[in-house]
Amino acid sequence: xxxVVQSPLSLVVHEGDTxxxxxxxxxxNFRSLLWYKQEKKAPTFLFMLTSSxxxxxxxxxxxxxxxxxxxxxxxxxxxxTGDSAIYLCAVANSGYALNFGKGTSLLVTP
Amino acid sequence: xxxxIQSPRHEVTEMGQEVTLRCKPISGHDYLFWYRxxxxxxxxxxxxxxxxxxxxxxxxxxxxxxxKMPNASFSTLKIQPSEPRDSAVYFCASSLRVQGSSxxxxxxxxxx
Numbered sequence: 288x289x290x291v292v293q294s295p296l297s298l299v300v301h302e303g304d305t306x307x308x309x310x311x312x313x314x315x316n317f318r319s320l321l322w323y324k325q326e327k328k329a330p331t332f333l334f335m336l337t338s339s340x341x342x343x344x345x346x347x348x349x350x351x352x353x354x355x356x357x358x359x360x361x362x363x364x365x366x367x368t369g370d371s372a373i374y375l376c377a378v379a380n381s382g383y384a385l386n387f388g389k390g391t392s393l394l395v396t397p
Numbered sequence: 398x399x400x401x402i403q404s405p406r407h408e409v410t411e412m413g414q415e416v417t418l419r420c421k422p423i424s425g426h427d428y429l430f431w432y433r434x435x436x437x438x439x440x441x442x443x444x445x446x447x448x449x450x451x452x453x454x455x456x457x458x459x460x461x462x463x464x465k466m467p468n469a470s471f472s473t474l475k476i477q478p479s480e481p482r483d484s485a486v487y488f489c490a491s492s493l494r495v496q497g498s499s500x501x502x503x504x505x506x507x508x509x
Binding site: 321328331332334335375377382383384385386388389390 | 442488
């Protein structure tokens with residue numbers, strides 16, 4: 288059975304800190320790994336990763352995939368209170384359906 | 398682009414009643430997904446369609462749940478009869494092949 292495990296479950300940091308969120312997976316016929324940010328409503332897409340070792344970057348957020356060790360990390364540098372959210376990792380198998388982890392709840396305090 | 402549109406935003410119904418959730422995907426997207434989110438189980442895929450055809454409904458909890466996609470711009474998820482344990486936020490999402498899915502704002506369903 289496909290499995291996506293995120294850690295930590297929750298995290299509280301001060302503004303300006305750097306955080307690393309982890310996602311490990313077991314999936315047959317891996318296609319891609321995606322990161323989403325969920326605030327009060329719907330998840331919003333951050334990154335899609337398909338190849339090992341290639342960093343995806345958007346502003347203060349970056350992510351990388353290790354297909355050998357079956358994990359991905361999401362880094363957020365110089366955190367701001369607006370980064371407070373649940374960060375979801377999802378893996379797509381040979382189809383396009385996504386299997387989501389339980390998420391990491393991040394709280395950034397002023 | 399209006400994004401994925403779901404209705405209603407909130408639904409409160411009594412146990413045993415039929416509930417119909419609606420979704421309009423982003424125009425041109427060929428995949429449509431229905432998810433359910435609860436605190437206990439997180440986001441779970443219920444069913445997904447490709448070009449209006451159901452591809453995988455293995456996540457549908459039981460026969461009380463059914464989904465249809467009569468055309469490329471509309472899908473419904475129906476629960477009949479509803480039960481309190483069906484209370485959750487139901488999301489519809491659409492995507493164009495390998496791109497990340499775009500989610501609707503969700504329908505918060507409460508069955509009392």
